[in-house]
Amino acid sequence: MNTKVMTYVREIEAIGAVPKILETVASLTGVGFVAIAHVAETSWTACAVWDKLDFGLKAGDGLDVTTTLCEEVRSTRDSIVIDHVELSEQYREHRTPRIYGFQSYFSIPILRRDGSYFGTLCGLDPKPMTLSAATTVSTLELFAQLVSGQLETERLHAAAQTDLSDERETAELREQFIAVLGHDLRTPLNAFQNGVDLLGMKTRDDAMLQILQRMGRSVDRMSALVDDLVDFTRGRMGGGIAVSLREERGLELQFGQVIAELRAIHSEAEIVDIIQSGISLCCDAGRLCQLLSNLIKNAIVHGAQAPVQVLVTCTDRRFFMSVTNEGDALPPHVVQQLFKPYWRSPSSTHHEGLGLGLYIVAEIARAHQGAIDVASLDGRVCFTFSMLNLERGHLGAP
Secondary structure, eight states, rough: HHHHHHHHHHHHHHHHHHHHHHHHHHHHHHHHHEEEEESSSSSSSEEEEEEOOOOOTTOOOEEEEGSSHHHHHHHHOOOOOEEOOOGTTTTOOOOOHHHTTEEEEEEEEEEEEEEEEEEEEEEEEEOOOOOOSSSHHHHHHHHHHEEEEEEEEHHHHHHHHHHHHHHHHHHHHHHHHHHHHHHHHHHHHHHHHHHHHHHHHHHOOOOHHHHHHHHHHHHHHHHHHHHHHHHHHHHHTSSSOOOOOEEEEOOOHHHHHHHHHHHOOOOOOOEEEEEEOOOOEEOOOOHHHHHHHHHHHHHHHHHOOSEEEEEEOOOSEEEEEEEEEEEOOOOOHHHHHHHHHHHTTTOOOOSSSSSSSHHHHHHHHHHOOOOOEEEEETEEEEEEEEEOOOOOGGGGGO
């Protein structure tokens, strides 16, 4: 059986109702053989068969199309219905009934929705049957139309699946490109930063130093964007954000350094922090610092002109971090979108960055088997991150 023929057979096999349709047609008409066949100019192929006559055909088998009446149906697009061959002036001398040994026969055209010809719903029996009654013929034609409709449904479904597969492949290629681009950008950025640092060490001119400081901050922002892109592609391409888990002590010092750097960058913002001392935790310290930094920057950019409050605590069982800012209440539909990549509220007037900050927060939380939540109440927005304080093995570290 060639590939093209198998395509037609699979089209019919994909329609789950076909066996029941054939059985119902056989019960309605009384014939012992019913089939759905694909009929082309040079071929006749059985796509589905209901056979109580031991006719010998199964799905995928073919007949010489020139020996069938289905060839005539294909040419005229009209149904052929015969109650009794011997009493039919048109067909009693026809060679087809003699070849296949039938006295009663029907062949109903099956057209695709675009008008092209697929084949026939056909049946036969060696005994005469009353098939030409108007109700019987209209019912057979209805079944043929049902098969036609299902063919179209399956075609649309297959096309949608193909489009979805193509879209996924395109998305994967796009994300692979972003990942490669992100890595390739690191080298010139590092070279640029080294040049800025070197010039800063050699100059004593205050105006030049200010320019170099602005350039350095721009490099930092560009580096942060590149890091966000790389983290995003890692998360989207199935591996998740990479973390290196180990027992960390004195985490409050690293968190304090993050806050100090943000105060220097955002001198207009007030950050009030309460950080427990002596924090020990099995985690990726760098990633938790990134999580804290992203939450604070989000609060500064999107919150009201009021202090940003940071709370970090840790017990023998659980680590807890929260960042709270004053601002408008967040509607439920906004809360549902917050941690999606590239998402920004339509009402937001801030378009700094790529819109990946909170997505990366969620990915870091997931990598630590922790939870990130947001609550918006009484003019305050609070992001909280929590995770169990477990030994390294319990966090699934390699």
